[in-house]
Amino acid sequence: MKASISEKRGRRSIRETAIERILFLAGITATISVALITIFIFGSGIPALLDSGFVNFLVGTNWSPANGSYGTLPLTAGTMAVTLTALVLGIPTGIACAVFLSEILHRKAARVFKFAIELLAGIPSVVYGFFGLIVVVPAVRTYILPLVRLWDPDAHTTGLSILSGAIILAVMILPTIVSLSENAISSVPAEYREASLALGANKRQTITGVLIPAARSGILASIILGMGRAIGETMAILLITGNVAVLPKSLLDPVATLTGTIAMEMSYASASHQQALFAVGIILFIIIMLLNAVAQGVSKRMGVNQ
Amino acid sequence: MIKNRLFYSVVWFLSILTLAVLLMIIGYIMYRGLTQISWEFLSEKPALMGKKGGIFPVIIGTLYVTGVALVIAAPIGIAAAVYFVEYSKEGRLVRIIRTFTEVLAGIPSIIIGLFGFAFFVVFLGFGWSVLSGGLSVSLMILPILIRSTEEALKTVPLSYREGSLSLGASKWETTYKIVLPCCKNGILTGLILSIGRVVGETAVIMLTVGGALKVPMSLFDSTRTMALHMYILAAEGISQERAFATAALLVLIILVINGLANIISARIGGAHGK
Incomplete structure (x- = not known):
């Protein structure tokens, strides 16, 4: 037994x-x-x-695979132009939504609003791209171009441009910025809020003077992650920015991005061209890894602060 | 006073604008697309590269790729989460492994696509196929599955484990028969979100599944998913109507998926509260 x-x-x-x-x-x-x-x-x-x-590969300004010339500066510049413009549009909107969610809306309404933001994150990027192509691109051509022409009569655009891409990207990175910033703002200790109000500050002063500064690491991390998302985004950009590998001079110029170029050219690339596209992938990979590491570092510091 | 009013106006304006943009995107796609969706559209073969006819092979292709990805990623993801929460002891190695799981989640889809092309399509010789695509996409959903299972495991009270262990059950018996069944909803949420991710993915599919417009007969056949089909219709200017119809179908699926995930996680919240 x-x-x-x-x-x-x-x-x-x-x-x-x-x-x-x-x-x-x-x-x-x-x-x-x-x-x-x-x-x-x-x-x-x-x-x-x-x-x-x-x-040469990093700072060459001529990307023409047909001639075997692989300078990626126009692609990097395209990615950066679209991303930074998207951030300019997305950061204020994102922070405003985060404040709205955590400080202004009532609980139940906030839940609905949150669900809406989650939906925004769920919509496939190719659908965003298609929407951009059908709605934003013509809108930039017919409404923004005449405005720009008021002070620059020579301006011209097909609508396939940095601006169009950035508008759609701004919408796409909103969920990242909003949800992380909201977390950061609502995890500011209640004492901060109470102390500020007790000192006679009103709600607006408390939000802008106490809550946002206290949550700045979290907000910064959300922005960096949003930036990473924007840089890595492929399908939406591919349909909207025009894919012209030339250094852009204005927001209405078309650009090719790192991601878009890989996706576009991979299907027909010759062997050496394919290698070059993988090398573009390396650049992208390194940028994203650096951004993620910085975001991690920033949000870790936040943990120490609180 | 003026400052206050300005501040609140800006916050309200931007928030309402965000909501309006969301409604506009969904509304517009639905408005242009839903009217195009019919039984024929769902059940017939496409003609003229998708200009006419339906998207039946594309739906099958989507289901196939999604199925393969889930079959690969779900067991690994759940097992990994079990390892992290139930088995691993805090240590350097575990910290590194966890960090890399986060890193995998942050890699953009086009890089996963490039890797899938170099590794599965070329190096392993699977070609442009359902298998290459399923394997590549499984890398994208693995972190989602790990995270949602981990979250669920953490909500199971320690006393359940202690009770089971003190009755003589082994660690694995406890995990398998007591802890995991409590996590059904959390795991289900992860699976549903993963489905949403796969269905919406395009870049990876483009580089690893190819884009053949036919019903895949085996794991090694090339096919197309709805997202890729829609991209090709739009990018090559084949048919705006068909692109809208496919987009509407995609958005509809995402709506259902998000709704389901929300309902289930609300239920988890309820169970957790008692």
Whole structure:
């Protein structure tokens, strides 16, 4: 009897150990995937970087794969132009929505508003792109262009432009900015609010003078993550910005972005062109990793502050 | 006073504007698209590259890719979450593993697409196929599944585990028979959100599934998902009407998915409260 129980225990402990090993394997799958992604993106792209010369590849202004010339500055500039314009539109709107949600709306209404913001995050990017193509692009051409012409008579645009892309991107990064900023604002300790009100500040002064400054790390992290989202966005941009790999001079110029170029050209690229696109992927990868690391650092600091 | 009024006006204006933009996007897509959706549209083969006819193969392709991705990612994601919450002890290795799970969530879809192309399509030789696409997309939903399962596991009271262990159940028996069943809703929410992610994904699909406009017969066939089909219709100017119809279908699916996820997580909140 005793022997069989200990035997049973032995078998059971073997099974338990095996299960733990399997669970551990599942646990490291994501890590292994990140490693593989890094290896394959860098491995496939580095030959192109070496071919063109690292500096040439980064700051060359001529992207014309047909001639074997791979200068990515126009692409980086395109990505940055669209992203920064989107942030200019998205940051104030996002923070306003966050304040609205956490400080102004009543609980029930806030829940509805939150659901709406979540929906905004759920809409596929290709649908945003299509909406931009059908609605925003013509709107920029017919309504914004005449306004710009008032002081610059030579202005011209097809509507496929930085501005159109940025408008749609601003909407797309709103959910990120709103939900994280709202978290940050509502996790400011109640004493701050009470102290400010007790000192005679009104609600508006409390929000702008106490709550937003106290939540600034969280808000900053949300902005950085939103920026990462904007830089990585592909399908929406692809349909709206016109995909012309030239350094832009105005917000109404078309641009090609890092992501859009990869998506567009991958399907027909020759071998060396493909390598160059992987090298573009490396640039993108590094930018996103840096931004994520900064966002992590910022929100960690927030944890210490509170 | 003026400052106050200005502040509140700006906040109200921008918030209402956001809501209006959301309603406008959904409303406009629905208005232009829903009228185009008919039984024929859903059940017939496309003709002339999608200019005429329906999107039946595209719907099947979407289901197929989504199914493959879930079959791969769901067990791994749930198991990983169980490892993190129930088994792992705080330590350097575990911290690193968790950080990299976060990192995976932050990688943009076009990079996942490039990787899927280099690794699954070319290196492993799966070609442009449902399998390559499903594997690539499973990388995108893995962090979602891990996170939602983790959240659910954390809400299970410690006393459940202690009770089970003190009755002589082993750790795995406790996890499998006591803890995991309590997490059904949380896991379900993760699965539903993952479906939404896969259905809406385009860039990865474009680089790994190809874009053949036909019903996939095996894992190694190329096909198209609704999002990719819609992109091709719009980008190549094949048919705006059909693009709107497909977009409306996509938005409808997303509405249902978000609604479901909300209902389920509200139920979790209720269960948690008692």
